[in-house]
Amino acid sequence: MTAFFSMAAILFYLLSTAGYVSYLFLQKNRLHQAGCALLGAGFLCNLLSIIYEFVATGRFPVQNLQETLSVAACTLAGLFLVFQYRYRLRVLGVFAAPLAALTLSVSVQLPRGPSQIEIVFNNFWIIFHVVVIFIGNAAFALACGAGILYLVQESAIKGKNHGFFFHRLPSLNILDTVGYASIVVGFTMFTLGLITGFLYAKLVWGRFWNWDPKEVWSGVMWLFYAALLHERLASGWRGRKAAIMSIIGFGVLLFTFLGVNFFLSGHHGAFTRW
Amino acid sequence: MDDIILLGLNHKTAPVELRECLAFSDEETDSLLRSFSEHPIIKESILISTCNRVEILLTTSDSDAALGTAERFISEYKRIPISRFRENLYIHKGDAAIRHIFRVAASLDSMVVGEPQILGQIKDAYRIATQKRTSGVILNRLLHKTFFVAKRVRSETGIGDHAVSISYAAIELGRKIFGSLEGMRVLLIGAGEMAELAVEHLIRHRAGEIYVANRTFERGMELARRFQGTAIRFDEIGGMLQEADIIISSTGASGYVVQRNEVKAVMRGRKHRPLFFIDIAVPRDIDPRINRMDNAYVYDIDDLKGVIDENIEDRNREAIKAERIIDAAVVSFRKWYRSLDVVPTIKALREKMAAIARSEMEKTLAGLHLSEGDAGAIHRMTDALINKMMHDPTIFLKNNGCQRDKAFYVDITRKLFNLDSAEPNSTDPGEFQHRPEEEL
Incomplete structure (x- = not known):
């Protein structure tokens, strides 16, 4: 049943991608509406697959890479829908929909191994920790997408070559605003996630900080985004620099999320094992 | 059945000297339409007269006689011999006349393809004809179809998209940088028709404060009064860069009026809010290297012309789609016309x-x-x-x-x-x- 919902979600995400891409080319309102509705359908299927797994196994399904990626895709789709509702930045769907499709597709390719973790996983703090971290990550992903679009549009304006993208992308101001809002949401969620993580660590291991590689890299990531926000608030770091930093930040995030587990080991290792 | 015929001349067939001589005022239009309606072989008539064209639409049982009559009337009303304009006239009958009026209304036949005024002008002409009751079953139906087609072309093709004038291209760019131009502070350096037109467009887009800097302070005051803005002295420009968002420059200065260092100095102070320079002057007023700085954008006159050329090409591409819509409309109108x-x-x-x-x-x-x-x-x-x-x-x-x-x-x-x-x-x-x- 989980597999069925996941496959349906992938199908919807792919169709949504097609909708948004054809919207980019043809600029017909109906296409982006379709893209948005399909993404919503994909999100619901994705959510159902997670809930079903939760009910079936009685634990929050973030035990292995297959499950974590599914949750990541789901939060990305959900958060994009919220941002789309708030900022009407339709074209960002060209980034969000395929990313959700890709993430979930990788997820279903992986074997669904049984849980190897003995720790009780229904603790409120751990669920809260995982959920807010994923929302934060999804927001950082959107910031990266907005940053890419910003750079594309900026180079069109600066280069004075008003080709394909100039007319199709929104103003620099809105791209910058959405990027900033994404970072603020991401940073807030990520901070909450870290705090609950510390509390949980204290509960389980008796210490707030264990020098686990995942913790270290999360710390690096937090400092990175903190610096970005500080510069923006203090000296008005905006536009190109902020866009580039959002993209680099997402690189750091990907390493923290996946790289750490592949190259280093630690107590988060199992969650991304397959 | 009566035939639909159209005769006229436009900017492509007649020079402006001739178009001036043949332009009909509202009163002249009234009396010409009355003459048409009193004529036995002309059943219905509409006259469209703008600065770029004169078009006469008629329905008649005898097209050759009607054409001769129309030419004679024009000659009599405008006191100009037929021989002086006959060569510049185009004459369309039946489907060709229907297609022509559709193309004119959809702005495919305009000097600037896609300009929106022509549809309004045709609507005015039609209103006069209905008031004078010179438009009947056929032309009523034809004109309604014309308005419908023009609207469809506008909404289904990009023929009216994107600016094709310098000042409007600058506005469009500003919107791609700032999103909304509401509240943006504008600094006008120097004066000139294009620059002032751009300021007027900005005001229409609800720009904020307008500052005017001019070598002669009196001239600056005068312009400032016109835009309800503030005049500043020329040496205050450097400091004003801190405040302004859009700078339009059009002076006769031989060197750069705004230097790179000046902009660099204010960027931190303005918290890196974007600055948009529109440099209409030749030789240029704004150091082009400013464009390479973050959050500063410089467009000179050639850049803007380049934008316009691109947009005109776009419109011409869209015009092909519009022709398809019109082809279909001609067929459907002809079908109705035959059913009469x-x-x-x-x-x-x-x-x-x-x-x-x-x-x-x-x-x-x-x-x-x-x-x-x-x-x-x-x-x-x-x-x-x-x-x-x-x-x-x-x-x-x-x-x-x-x-x-x-x-x-x-x-x-x-x-x-x-x-x-x-x-x-x-x-x-x-x-x-x-x-x-x-x-x-």
Whole structure:
């Protein structure tokens, strides 16, 4: 049943991608509406697959890479829908929909191994920790997408070559605003996630900080985004620099999320094992 | 059936000197339309006169005579010999006239393709014609179809998208940088038609404070008053860069008026809010290296021209789509226009049947001596017979029975029942051969 919902979600995400891409080319309102509705359908299927797994196994399904990626895709789709509702930045769907499709597709390719973790996983703090971290990550992903679009549009304006993208992308101001809002949401969620993580660590291991590689890299990531926000608030770091930093930040995030587990080991290792 | 004809001249066929001489004021339009309506062979008329074109739309039973009359009227009204403008006239008949008016209204025939004013001008011309009652069944329908087509072209193609004038291109760029121009502070350096036009566009987009810097402070004051802004001295420009968001420069200075260092100095102070320089001056006023700084954008006159050229190309590409929409509209209008033929045909057929019934009834009733009630019953019966017999052919001719070519079946009907010998205006025998081919 989980597999069925996941496959349906992938199908919807792919169709949504097609909708948004054809919207980019043809600029017909109906296409982006379709893209948005399909993404919503994909999100619901994705959510159902997670809930079903939760009910079936009685634990929050973030035990292995297959499950974590599914949750990541789901939060990305959900958060994009919220941002789309708030900022009407339709074209960002060209980034969000395929990313959700890709993430979930990788997820279903992986074997669904049984849980190897003995720790009780229904603790409120751990669920809260995982959920807010994923929302934060999804927001950082959107910031990266907005940053890419910003750079594309900026180079069109600066280069004075008003080709394909100039007319199709929104103003620099809105791209910058959405990027900033994404970072603020991401940073807030990520901070909450870290705090609950510390509390949980204290509960389980008796210490707030264990020098686990995942913790270290999360710390690096937090400092990175903190610096970005500080510069923006203090000296008005905006536009190109902020866009580039959002993209680099997402690189750091990907390493923290996946790289750490592949190259280093630690107590988060199992969650991304397959 | 009456023909639709159109004669006129536009910026492509006639120089401005001639167009000036032939432009019709509202009063002249009124009286010309009245002359047309009093003329026996001209049934309906509309006159469109703008600075780029004069178009006369007529329906008439005799197109050659009507054309001669129209030319004569123009010559008389504008006191100009026919020979002076005859060569510049274009004449379209039937489908070509329909297509022409559709293209004009959709702004495909305009000097600047896609400019929106022409549709309004045609609407005005049509309103005058309806007030004077010179527009009838055919032209009413044609003009309504014209407005519909023009609207469709505008909404379904990108023909009106993107600026094709320098000042408007600057506004469009500003919107791509700032999103909304509302509240943006504008600094105008120098003066000049294009720069002032750009400021006016900005005000229309609800820009914020307007500052004007001019070498001669009095001239600056004057401009500032016009834009309800503030005049500043020329040496205050450097400090004003901290405040302004959009700088339009158009001076005769030989060197750069705004240096790179000046902008660099204010960027931190303005918290890196974007700065947009529009440099209309030749030689240039704004150091082009500023464009390489973050959050600063410089467009000079050549850049803006480049943008416009691109946009004009876009419009020309969209015009091809528009032509397709118009082709379809011409076909659908022609279909309606031909169906006009059906009504008189059915009417003639019915009249012929009624006449036969009447004469036969008279013969029969004369020898029978019936009571008035009985005679009435027989009359009612023959009327009912005619109605019933006419029902199917009428439906067939009016509706979808002959979708492919109505005119063809109308022609057959007329021949089968020999309707044309009874009518003074018999149709041209040649029509039967070539009409069906047109439709294929």
